[in-house]
Amino acid sequence: MSRPATRIAALAIVVLTLTGCFGGDVETRTEDEAKALVRDRSAQLATQLGGVAFTEAKENPGPCTSGGNADVFAVQGSYQAPLPTAEQIPTLNRIRDAWKRDGWEITDDRVIEPNAGILRAKSSDGYTYHLTSARSTTELGVIIYSPCFESPTPR
Incomplete structure (x- = not known):
């Protein structure tokens, strides 16, 4: 795994653990359905990014709370999108504008x-998206949390 991908994966595990669900009603899904x-x-995001093919694609379930109900979980998807360095900021701006139009926070x-x-x-349906680029790479790191x-x- 490349160094940026390793950093993104490590950060994703920490964030998934910390962003848990703290009470309230949650929808019932199997892990496969949630993945x-x-x-x-x-x-959908790959299409927005211009039809890229994600590499290092993974969807992993994990806990939604620390010390809470073991049967409550979230899924973290992590991906790498090939994207030339010079196109990263314009692409992030374009995606941001589309998300704003869709009413996303x-x-x-x-x-x-x-x-x-x-x-x-x-997103308006509770999914969290993290896109991170780095000047030294030609990939955009993507993490999606359910x-x-x-x-x-x-x-």
């Missing part, structure tokens, strides 16, 4: 160095 929902959203939007930025947003789901069977 498919995240995969569908990644396919933009939670982070910044240029971190020339040709590199971070874009984070929450809302919390309750397993219909013990996990």
Whole structure:
């Protein structure tokens, strides 16, 4: 795994653990159903990114709460999108504008160095998206988190 991908994966595990669901009603889904929902959203984003083919694609279930109900989980999808360095900021800006038009909450939007930025947003149906670029790479890191789901069977 490349160094940026390793950093993104490590950050994703920490964020997934910390962004858990803290009470309230959650929809019932199997892990496979929840993975498919995240995969569908990644396919939609790949289209928005210009029809890219994601590499290092993974959908992993994990806990939604620390010390809470083991049967409540979320799915984290992590992907790498091939994207030339010079196109990363314009692409992030285009995606941000589309998400704003769709009524999404933009939670982070910044240029971190020339040709590199971070874009984070929450969709109206509770999915969280993190896009991160780096000047030294020709890939855009993508992480998609599902809302919390309750397993219909013990996990």
